[in-house]
Amino acid sequence: MTAKAHHFGGEMNLMSPERIDALIATYRDGLLGDTLPFWINHAVDREFGGFLSCLDRDGTVIDTDKSVWIHGRFIWLLSTAYKTVEQRPEWLALARHGIDFLRRHAFDSDGRMFFHLTREGRPLRKRRYIFAETFAVAGLAAYASATGDAEARDQAISIFELITRYLTTPGLLPPKVNPETRSMKGLAIPMIMIVTAQILREVAPDLAFCPEVTGLCPKVTGLCPKVTGLCDQWIDRSISEIEHLFMKPEFEAVLETVGPSGEFLDHFDGRMLCPGHAIEAAWFILQEAQHRGGPGLPRPGQGDPRLVKLGTTILDWMWARGWDEEYGGILYYRDVKDLPVTEYWQDMKFWWPHNEAIIATLMAYQMTGDEKYAVWHRMVHDWAYAHFPDPEYGEWFGYLHRDGRISTRLKGNLWKGPFHLPRMQLKCWQVLEQIKAGRRG
């Protein structure tokens, strides 16, 4: 903890009832009064279907190309808001609008998904990664969870199975770097598999899954242990990979890229840290700690202790690496040996690492009660809210220079869309309500 952090901690009760209510208002009102309306007003393509995410500051569409990632993510958000906030028919209809476009245009003949489409839905690019597919699983599973829609549920399961087949069959996903020369594993895969499996696991487990669709279970009604088992297994496997291959106690850091058995690769790629990315993994693990901690509100002592320790260790290490002592905010890339990073934009401040750090610090506080995390939450929340929001047109800018100046007025592109910010607003609102409820009883 820095001197500045101590100063914060000393000057006020960071998680007083008043502060919690003020934070709830910030997140809730931001989500419902700003972020969701911004995207609903500007991103819905009423003519060709689907969503347009390449937006100027005021929401004007500046590129009509469509991002398959963004579709899965917006469907997830709309469905999750419908299920957990309020059953607004508009949200459900828009989620359905996104699913229809995905089904019509986003799938290649091999069952995999494209990355980038024209406005009409014609394929521009398919990538070697399976992230379009993981976001589709999240969107379809959340929709199924919100509605009980069996077709969406079965499609989510079937895409998840396809992903696991691609991840476990050597040669199906050709790597960028010749694997005969240097075999590498990325943190992104286990990280995304944790949260995707967590979302899929929530899908209507009291219904039978048809074996013709999923191939997973015998024809039964009631709970489907094979689906929850598959999800648990991928979550276990992914957390174990992060713990045993990517976390390096000798550096107190989580690496982005390692050899197949966790070997440290002393090259630009192998030394590179992305603190925001690891911190995102940290809260997925804290979320799993809550799930496995048994019934009862998430609170200190409730979560699975091993996973709470794991998630907070990642947060502790990567906060130390990522927090910018000079200007504040989370630096994008660092080198684990403090050598120069080869990505030239390494010291920029992107919106999403701040969203992830705001969630992770709040959940770490929720699960441990350690005031340190309330201090960090305050630091990253305040820095982000002082620099990213657009006071004129709403939503957040995405890309700042290290010192917090805006680098581009862009509101969306093929990567930035209705996801990290509204997910943070929704998640933090929920966590704060849990903290309030926990204090009541």
Added chain:
Amino acid sequence: MTAKAHHFGGEMNLMSPERIDALIATYRDGLLGDTLPFWINHAVDREFGGFLSCLDRDGTVIDTDKSVWIHGRFIWLLSTAYKTVEQRPEWLALARHGIDFLRRHAFDSDGRMFFHLTREGRPLRKRRYIFAETFAVAGLAAYASATGDAEARDQAISIFELITRYLTTPGLLPPKVNPETRSMKGLAIPMIMIVTAQILREVAPDLAFCPEVTGLCPKVTGLCPKVTGLCDQWIDRSISEIEHLFMKPEFEAVLETVGPSGEFLDHFDGRMLCPGHAIEAAWFILQEAQHRGGPGLPRPGQGDPRLVKLGTTILDWMWARGWDEEYGGILYYRDVKDLPVTEYWQDMKFWWPHNEAIIATLMAYQMTGDEKYAVWHRMVHDWAYAHFPDPEYGEWFGYLHRDGRISTRLKGNLWKGPFHLPRMQLKCWQVLEQIKAGRRG
């Protein structure tokens, strides 16, 4: 021209004999006393052969992986310095050292070249572009030109033929974006083909080329019109593509990416300008104007008028797009409609656009006598020399923030190596000597 530029122009004779001598000293002494020694001292791998270009500020190797681009480029520099500056045996031996490594490790079984190798030379990545090959042609041709080495000459011709086959055979170079949906052409190809053909054209044309090696000409001795003709044809074709497909008078801009017949693509890619890149093409065209202007020292009136006009038009347009009126220096990317660019590092200042603009403005002054170009040369020279050089360890930093602050202390990586800076130093030194000689008579 800006108010600031007028101010410069008014206050001094920008190209006085004293100023020219001072500039020659800056470029010559920088090349011979700083840039070449920096790379010769730090980049030569005496153990495994070839060159190491991933260097920290002080020249320490921070990644032992090797860049095939850098090899072709350093071989070109060493050979050209040997031929045009001084016949230092060390330079020739090092060029040979690079060629040996390339021949042993850089070629795939299909004749194409890898992009990225391990220190030992094992292949890590091969890319879909043909730039590794064009830089190898430049290196081998310059070596042949410096030494008369027939094997290097024939290999350069043979790789050039392979490049032309890949560029003209549909389907051989799979594009990033599905061509059935959106076919696109990039400025990089015609641009690099001009300079590569210019370098190849210089290769010992008074020797016979063996038809078994090149497949280009019947067995003759003396001049080989088929090689020079092939080069001229690719230069014509490439300049014509730039003029008719990429230059857009309605925008007064040179686009980076267009449709196959020069269609404007109103998307992020299609609107993106890279002023430094187009300005580099401008001086390749001015160089061709000199070549085609007939004998005599390059000077106002000597060059092919159409090509002088073309090159200076590109420079005029892209200077207006690229020069940063607020902080000085050349901005990396701009949007042709002044919409936000999707590359987040778009406003950074990289070393190489400044090297290219320093050359282009000086050559434009040489070919036109227009004082405006002397002013611009002074502006970009002064800005670059105020911000990029490392006073402590020599050479230049590569990556600055918009306001000129250093973003990373890195001296080299897989892209930054002994090329743009020393090429500028050599070329500008030569141009200034020509201007001096021209004034003498």
